Amino acid sequence: MKSLCLLLILVPMTHHWIIGGVTLNVDRSSVYEGDNLHLECQYLNIFSKEVVTFYKDKIPITTGVRANLGQRLRIKVHSSKESGFYQCTADKEESNIVYVTVQELFSTPTLRAEPATDVFEGQRLKVACRVARSAGDIGLQYSFYRDGTPLDFHASSVGERTGVASLQVSGSYHCEADAPRRAVLKRSAGVHIAVKQAFSKPTLKVELGARSLTGQQLKLTCVVQIFRPSLSLRYTFSKDSQALDAAPRESSYVLEGARTNDSGVYNCEAKAVDSKVKKLSNQVLVTLRRIPVSKPELIVQPGDKLTEGDTASITCSVSNGSSPITYTFHKNFNKELHSETSNLTRITYGISKVNESSEGNYSCSVTNDGTKPFLQSNVVTVAVVAHSYTLAKATTALPLLLISAAIVALAFVKLRKKSRGNSADVCTSQGEGTGDRPRPSREETSASDVGHPAARSNQSDADTETDANVFYSVIAVTTSTNAADTETDANVFYSVIAVTNSTNAGIGGDASRWDQPKQEGQADYSVSYAALRHGKNGGDLPRDQLDEGRIYENLPRN
CATH class of the missing domain: 2.60.40.10 (Immunoglobulins)
Incomplete structure (x- = not known):
């Protein structure tokens, strides 16, 4: 009977092998990311090992593990997404459900x-x-x-x-x-x-004449589009990698009168004022050609007839041509007066004091790098004219000369008469008839007879002796050639007064004119006025071109 009772007790226990059911225990129901979550599935089976599985939200998180006294599980949680409902099973018997919260250690960045x-x-x-x-x-x-x-x-x-x-x-x-x-x-x-982009890549724009000739304006423009509002730029222009002297705030660079050495590779750079952003433009090759110089023109001022002692200027000019231009002045085709290289289109050569050596043929020649050989100008022939007194000036001086000559002559006559004790008789001229005053010959008087009293020494003693009965005076007006007779001015007129015997002396060496018989009642003494000549330039003109004045006798004294 006792054996039967024990069997009845064991059979039910074999059918219900888990004693007391399945329990899920969690160490903490709230953890942080990165923490370890400990799960324990508890049950009791002393006869056999059961298959244990853990679940999260009904989804297995482990494979089946056999155990008879329960099972522990440690889970490393990495994210808040691992929060959820946890459970375990043992031999298909479910445990209780536990909700586990996983808190963020830090938020998603x-x-x-x-x-x-x-x-x-x-x-x-x-x-x-x-x-x-x-x-x-x-x-x-x-x-x-x-x-x-x-x-x-x-x-x-x-x-x-x-x-x-x-x-x-x-x-x-x-x-x-x-x-x-x-x-x-x-x-x-x-x-x-x-x-x-704050601004676009610069584009270098070159503005030059169609023929790219020197002397023209060369303009470089750095073209930039600005995209950032209120942006300021600085510009730098370069030639052959060398920066040019240009205003940094200006987007253009202008070169007036470009030369051949301005040829080269150009570019520009734009840089933001408030940052280090800078951009380089494209490169542009600029080649400049020289303008051949034009035929020169020579002008002499004040004209091609110059007056001795004056100043003159000779100007050589061209209408176009690339600078620099070399100018050379010539005289008589083979004598070089002056040579000068200049950027100007006209050069002037001056003559400070004109003289006889200034006469000649003047010309000039020009050249530049685009012109070979020299280009010759027109030829100007220059003549030099001497200074002369005008007839009006000589006429103005004539009355003074006559008066002074008359006074001197009368003084000599009076002195002579007083020494002889003679009365003041009046002499008449040696003309034909008593009423007419004789007229001296208008033949030219030589310069030696008129201009210099020493020339009278060639006459006979009868003509020049001091005890002759009659004397006369000669006035000569001519240009001085003797430094002793003149002042510093070479054109000063002077007079010569000679007192000689009127019976033998002649005017200009013409004694026959006066060798006539003495008329009755004619005075022994008379004063004649020699020819007045207006000399020019030191007496260089021929005698037949001299202006001869009239010859006068003195009036008889009462």
Whole structure:
């Protein structure tokens, strides 16, 4: 009877092998990311091992494990997404359900860019990885990526990165926040950053004459489109990689009167005032050709007939031609007077004091690098005319000369008469008839007879002796050729007075004119006035061109 009762008790227990059911125990119902979650599935089966499986939200998280006294499971939770309902089963008998909350250690990073929109090259670009922390110091490390490539070799504890924006930094950015001690790594969403041009690449524009000749204006313009509002640029122009002296604020460079050495390779550079962004333009080759010089023209001022002692100027000019131009002045075709290289289109050669040597044929020649050989000008023949007194000046001096000669002659006659004790008889002229005054011959008087009293020494003693009964005076007006007779001016007129015997003396050496018989009642003494000549330029003119005046006798004295 006792054996039967024991069998009845054992049979039900074999059918219900788990004693007391299955229980799921959790050490903590709330954990942080990175923490360990401990799960324990408890049951009792002393006869056999049961298959134990753990579930989260009805989904198996482990494969079946055989155990007879329960099973423990440790889970490393990495994300708040691991929060949920946990349960276990043993031999298909389910445990109780436990909800486990997994809290974020830090939030998912957010990448932010400053400026957020319209990022222009040259501006400061800042990217920041922003997270919200739930725990204390967890030792976060940050990394930044552009198009999947790390921007730095190592992560940094600084959650932001600053740099200068350029066209090359455009791309898709994201960041990562890592808690290495808890093995929690989170990645931000991607942000596309597009850096815009602040200004376009410059284009060098060259403005020059169609023939690209020297002497023309060369203008360079740096053409730039500005996209960023309120942007200021500085410009630099270069020739053969050498910077030109140009105003930095001006987008144009002007070169007046370009020369051949201004040929070369030009470009320009534009640089933002508030940043380091600078851009270089295209290169432009400029080749300048020289303008051949035109045929020169020679002009003599005040004219081709110059007066001795005056000043004159000779001007050689061209209408066009590339500078520099070489000017050469010539006299009589083979004598070089002056040579000068200048950027001017006219050069003047001066003659400070004209003299006889200034006469001749004048011309000039010009050349430049575009003209070979020299070009010759027209020829101007220059003549030099001597200074002379006008007839009006000589006529003005005539009365004074006559008066002074008359006074001197009368003084000699009076003195002679007084010494002889004679009465003041009046002499008449040796003409035919008593009423007519004789007229002296108008033959030319030689310069030696009229101009110099010493010339009278060639006459006979009868003509020149001082005790003769009758004397006369001669006045000569001519140009001085003897330094003793003149002042510093070579054109001063002077007079010569001679007192000789009237019975033998003649005018101009013509004694026969006066060798006539003495008329009754004729005076022994008379004074005659010799021919008045207006000499020119030291007596260089022929005698037949001299202006001979009249000859006068003195009036009889009462």
